[in-house]
Amino acid sequence: MRRVDWRGLASFNQLSERQAIQQLYECCSSSIWASRVADARPFPDDEALLEYADLILADLTDADLDEALAGHPRIGDRPDNPSSEREQSGVAGADASVLADLEKFNTAYEEKFGHVYLVFADGRPADELLDILGRRMHNDAETERRELRTELAKINLSRLTRMLTPASSHLDEGATT
Numbered sequence: 001m002r003r004v005d006w007r008g009l010a011s012f013n014q015l016s017e018r019q020a021i022q023q024l025y026e027c028c029s030s031s032i033w034a035s036r037v038a039d040a041r042p043f044p045d046d047e048a049l050l051e052y053a054d055l056i057l058a059d060l061t062d063a064d065l066d067e068a069l070a071g072h073p074r075i076g077d078r079p080d081n082p083s084s085e086r087e088q089s090g091v092a093g094a095d096a097s098v099l100a101d102l103e104k105f106n107t108a109y110e111e112k113f114g115h116v117y118l119v120f121a122d123g124r125p126a127d128e129l130l131d132i133l134g135r136r137m138h139n140d141a142e143t144e145r146r147e148l149r150t151e152l153a154k155i156n157l158s159r160l161t162r163m164l165t166p167a168s169s170h171l172d173e174g175a176t177t
Contacts (some may be wrong), residue, residue, distance in 0.1 A: 008047065009164055013042035026083065027159035029071020030064045033057060046164055053160055057153055062145075068152060069115045075129050076102035083159055087121040094126030102126060105133050112137065115142055120154035132145070 012020065015173065017038055024034035036056045043049040073084050076091055076099050091099075109117045117133050136144060 007110055009043060009046055012049075012164060015085050023163060027163060028053075028057070028068050028156050030068035032059060033060060039113055046161075048083075049164070050157060050160060054153055057149065057156060060149075065149065065152075066115060069118055069148070072116055072118055072155075074103075074106045074116055075119060075133070076106065076126065077122060087123065087155070087158075091121070091126040091129065098130060100128045102130050102133070105130065105137065107136060108109075109133060109154065113141060115148075117153075118148045118151050120151050120158070122154075122158065 008126075012023070015023065020038035020041060021031075021034045024037050025031065028034065033053075033056050037049070037053050039050050043052065073088075075088060076094075094102075106117055117136070119129055119132055121129060136147060141146060
């Protein structure tokens, strides 16, 4: 399916259900989240969409949350989509020892919590993301689950905002659409 050329919320509201779900799924890999947000259209303004998306995220079951996490590559691995590549841009070119530590601690995190380490990378450098990972290794499972929901909400907000931004703005940033 070809990528939609975004022209803001009005265009998003006019997408077919399937197109809207596909675009939302690129923001968050939870099929129930994408479906519920798409079903709530039309939204009167960007803020209403963002608030509703947060509300649906807060209601995701653990299984739905696991589905969303499965759509995120490990920090330090080669990103498999443009959003993750942009978000992990600060990791590119990191020192080999930092990347090795990221790999080691990612594995330990996954063994402890049963899912990928999720953080709103937002171009932050690898050593900062490694420090956050080290701190979060001390969380209990419940605390960590709350923290990853918070991080996922930040990622979703960033991706939804970008999705709603006209395509010409993305070109100005040097990104491709």
